[in-house]
Amino acid sequence: MTGTISLTSTPVPAGVPPFIAGIDLGGTAVNVTILDANGTFLIDGLCEHPARSVEGPAVCLRQIAEALQVAVAQAGVSAEDIVAIGLDTPGPATAAGVLSQRGSTNFVHPDWAGFDIRGELEQSLGLPVHYLNDGNAAAVWGHAAIFGDEPGRSSVSAIIGTGLGGGVIEQGRVIAGSRGFGGELGHVLIPVATLIDSLPDLAGLDPRCNCGRRGDLESLCSLTAIRQTLLPHFLKSQPDHLLATLDPGKAATRVRGLAAEGDELCQAIFRVQARALGLFFDQMINVFDPDALIVGGGAIEAAASFQQWFLDEIRQGFPAQREEQREIPLKIMPNGDTAGARGAAFEARRRIRSQA
Numbered sequence: 574m575t576g577t578i579s580l581t582s583t584p585v586p587a588g589v590p591p592f593i594a595g596i597d598l599g600g601t602a603v604n605v606t607i608l609d610a611n612g613t614f615l616i617d618g619l620c621e622h623p624a625r626s627v628e629g630p631a632v633c634l635r636q637i638a639e640a641l642q643v644a645v646a647q648a649g650v651s652a653e654d655i656v657a658i659g660l661d662t663p664g665p666a667t668a669a670g671v672l673s674q675r676g677s678t679n680f681v682h683p684d685w686a687g688f689d690i691r692g693e694l695e696q697s698l699g700l701p702v703h704y705l706n707d708g709n710a711a712a713v714w715g716h717a718a719i720f721g722d723e724p725g726r727s728s729v730s731a732i733i734g735t736g737l738g739g740g741v742i743e744q745g746r747v748i749a750g751s752r753g754f755g756g757e758l759g760h761v762l763i764p765v766a767t768l769i770d771s772l773p774d775l776a777g778l779d780p781r782c783n784c785g786r787r788g789d790l791e792s793l794c795s796l797t798a799i800r801q802t803l804l805p806h807f808l809k810s811q812p813d814h815l816l817a818t819l820d821p822g823k824a825a826t827r828v829r830g831l832a833a834e835g836d837e838l839c840q841a842i843f844r845v846q847a848r849a850l851g852l853f854f855d856q857m858i859n860v861f862d863p864d865a866l867i868v869g870g871g872a873i874e875a876a877a878s879f880q881q882w883f884l885d886e887i888r889q890g891f892p893a894q895r896e897e898q899r900e901i902p903l904k905i906m907p908n909g910d911t912a913g914a915r916g917a918a919f920e921a922r923r924r925i926r927s928q929a
């Protein structure tokens with residue numbers, strides 16, 4: 574899919590159309606995109622720059638400014654025509670973009686504790702900055718890619734990465750929550766006993782999340798879950814498997830590729846993740862009755878045949894649905910690697926328009 578989205582419902586004002594930059598800041602890289610007034614993204618794929626966040630906020634803010642210059646040049650627009658920034662970062666952070674006092678996996682330098690990344694970026698760039706957490710930003714993009722500006726639509730996105738993020742879009746708006754923790758889907762509890770009963774060889778599985786919960790979605794469906802729980806569990810009964818000899822972190826990153834090649838143990842691991850997602854989406858269906866369910870993240874950036882297999886497994890994990898809800902659309906997030914930057918730009922545009 575290209576970056577073009579039809580936004581014909583919203584007329585572009587006369588005069589010089591403004592551009593909005595979407596900035597997706599991760600621990601190691603910052604990805605930037607540029608959105609024009611017609612709703613077209615002027616950069617098709619990734620436009621990445623090193624984030625150097627491990628060196629602290631002062632260095633990282635300079636990296637972001639550099640990344641923006643690179644993106645502006647790549648998009649062929651003038652920096653002066655950028656009127657606003659949409660920024661997303663991993664959390665935990667408040668809805669206003671203040672990072673947690675306790676730090677986080679991606680922002681380990683001590684100066685990041687309690688850092689107001691939205692406010693500081695706004696000052697350093699001299700432009701209004703609108704903030705979302707990365708899961709919410711990806712959910713905004715997933716929703717927009719499927720529904721455009723169509724009003725009244727709702728969706729739930731789950732993003733499978735190192736952890737599990739995501740977001741809930743209701744009536745076209747992301748539910749950020751009162752403190753910025755809306756859409757923390759990874760820490761929603763899954764009925765683990767139901768999951769264990771539904772598949773072979775899961776007896777004794779004890780999924781634990783870094784948040785302290787046992788049996789939440791992230792503890793079953795994330796790269797961390799593979800490394801900490803699923804791979805060790807399945808290797809117990811197959812100690813001769815080729816992954817048994819590798820460092821657990823390296824072994825975990827190879828599971829997806831091997832699953833796509835047909836390795837049975839690795840497929841069994843992805844089946845557990847898919848079925849856990851099925852049980853999770855069932856809860857979302859009952860709470861929100863959404864128009865679509867969307868899956869994104871590194872875990873499913875694979876061949877289309879593997880993606881379809883994974884979606885089919887998710888659907889098999891659904892408990893029985895009401896007849897009206899049986900065919901609920903279940904989709905892979907388009908342009909998954911740039912979802913955060915695109916969603917952040919979209920959200921900035923929506924907020925600007927709602928203020929106008």
Ligand SMILES: [Zn+2]
Nearest residue numbers: 760782784789
């Ligand atoms: Zn958790």
